Amino acid sequence: MASTREGRIRAGKFIRSLRIKAGLTHLKFAQQTGIGTYTRISRIESGEDRLPPQSHRAAAKALGIAGNKFAKAMLYFYEPEWFMSLFPGELSSLLLEDDQLEDT
Secondary structure, three states: OOOOHHHHHHHHHHHHHHHHHOOHHHHHHHHHOOOOOOOOOHHHHOOOOOOHHHHHHHHHHHHOOOOOHHHHHHHHHHHHHHHHHOOOOOOOHHHHOHHHHOOO
């Protein structure tokens, strides 16, 4: 199981990849999600902070991903023990493409 820090880093890479694919700047993404500042988005993408749960729906919409798939991914990254308890054996069905987790 990944550490909390590793999970935040992987979540950040996932979010960054989707944000870039959606053609959003840090500022535009911050505005669309109600997070506030573009620097907070940068901190989330670097793994220094995490995306607040109350922003997940807006983030999924801005990133062009289904809300339930995005929520599952965030649960996996941020709370892997909860994910495994709620969705045993479903890790492969999360369908996180390797290119979404690489540095871009």
